[in-house]
Amino acid sequence: MAKGILLVNLGTPDSPSVRDVRKYLAEFLMDPRVIDIAPLARLLLVRGIIVPFRGPRSAKLYRDIWDQDHGSPLLHWSRLQQKQLAENLGSEYVVELAMRYQNPSLENALENLRRKGVDSIRVIPMFPQYASATTGSVIARVMELIRRWPVILPVTFTGAFYDHPLLVKAFAAKARAYRQEDHDHVLFSFHGLPLRQLQQADPQGHHCGQKPGCCNSIGPENKHCYAAQCHRTAALVAAELGIPASKYTVCFQSRLGKAEWIRPYATTVISGLAAARTERLLVFSPSFVTDCLETIEEIGKEYLEYFRKEGGKELQLVEGLNDSALFADLLTLLAIDQAEFSMAIWA
């Protein structure tokens, strides 16, 4: 009997049309784990302001990144990762891919696994660092769908993998395509989060957002902190590449709305670097395992333009993990438990 593996990434519109982008934004932003405000306020904000006004602007950005043959980069690379994983795992496993929002839908992917008669399901949310808005939301939705099944199969979920040696090696391997001596400084730009969501990961209120820099390092007391996990990924990748602490900065991008998000904001850091006469930046985007709108468009185009406006010259985005064989190996380890893996390599 086969084991089911479900890879889950965030989601993307079905097409870059205004209609499909609005549909995607509405589903995504109505998730209470993403916009965590009172239901009526969320409805008014999302349906009344963000979807109507941001929809056309986002659709234009999606048109810019849409590939003629492959469509959404996020979906294209996720499909390739599914294929690599299925090849690595062999015929004992059935590997499905789903998006938390839009398609391929979680409903269909889970139903496919059920119909194929798998014995168990292992869900792999494809987010290196834990956030309630991403990994948490995937887990919550899968549980909601599976609890309706007549026979509830054994289901396991993998968690954050921000410090996994294969993740670090996979990012470092991608960076080796760019010469470090061609760049004055390295930026690790992570997707941002509202500060209040960071603080929710610290129910005792002892750690997150308590004093400047408290989320810049990780320990047992703040191991679920998204920002601390991001800082740890950056430090590990920098160490792997021999980049000294003086040569890199961590920042957070994609702020939405007026609330305070995790600092420092990407634009503030970019302005500061330009003012300090940094001319050539190399930018990693290690909260994403595939290139997507937030890497290709926001970093590769918008931040490049912004950096130049502020006096900088070049900003080079390090390609996402995309087709990385090392990342496919990491997914393989996540898919099978370590004991099984060591038996497989000893066989």
Ligand SMILES: C=CC1=C(C)c2cc3[nH]c(cc4nc(cc5[nH]c(cc1n2)c(C)c5CCC(=O)O)C(CCC(=O)O)=C4C)c(C)c3C=C
């Ligand atoms: C690391 C993963 C992500 C976190 C954490 C996250 C939080 C988060 N995002 C928004 C709002 C938007 N995000 C958008 C796009 C987008 N976000 C992620 C990942 C995370 N988001 C990805 C991979 C993408 C790109 C998808 C693609 O199709 O390429 C967008 C839509 C694009 C736009 O209009 O700019 C919005 C809006 C919030 C509010 C949030 C915090 C909880």
Ligand SMILES: [Fe+2]
């Ligand atoms: Fe996002």
Ligand SMILES: [Fe+2]
């Ligand atoms: Fe924290």
